[in-house]
Amino acid sequence: MERGDLGFQEEILIIKLTNPLTIEEYTNVNNEIANINYRDSIWELWHSIEFSYSSSYPTEQLPDVKVTYNEISNSSSILYAGKDFAQVYGFEIVEGRDFSQEFIDTSAVIINQILANSWENEIMGKKIILQRNGSSSEVVVVGVVKDMFFENKRGTAIKPLVIKPYSDTSQIKFLNIRLYEGLDMQTIADVKNKLNEILGADRYEVLLLKDVLDDFYGWW
Secondary structure (H helix, E strand, O other), X not given: OOOOOOOOOOOEEEEEEOOOOOHHHHHHHHHHHHXXXXXXXXXXXXXXXXXXXXXXXXXXXXXXXXXXXXXXXXXXXXXXXXXXXXXXXXXXXXXXXXXXXXXXXXXXXXEEHHHHOOOOOOOOOOEEEEEEOOEEEEEEEEEEEOOOOOOOOOXXXXXXXXXXXXXXXXXXXXXXXXXXXXXXXXXXXXXXXHHHHHOOHHHEEXXXXXXXXXXXXXXX
């Protein structure tokens, strides 16, 4: 069976980190990759690579979090991500905005439509409480994205989702790079060379999201 539209961009290069980045490594990777450009094959213009960090990638099971607003609580999955994550994955923002800054914007969250609609009142711009592993935090809903099958489409309904900026680099497990037409193998090689210089070749693994999805849904 065809998996159909999962609700996000599949042409993503995933850099799977074998252990967390230090602040210095994070800064170096951020700066070096931001300086890599590629030339598109349509307009022949030079572009910067679009990338973001995350705690997980599609098909992985996400941890749960308790979400409370106006004393009404709901269970949701939670994904930690960086600036431009919604843009890199092509999530459709139906209300509000994406994150503005990776570390300064840590009190903001983006939620999906299912979670937003679980309360009768308008949730955009409102403060909600997240509770997980015995701790709680108050955050503001800055955006709502269209529902998508991020975790698993096999016979399951779309789950409520909270996307929250990470508060420290130990939560960064994946670097996600959007693969546009014209971003060729040489550009990918440039990215790997920079990572080798900063982290070493044994610190990461390269995955193509489309291959991951093909393997996961291949028999379904």
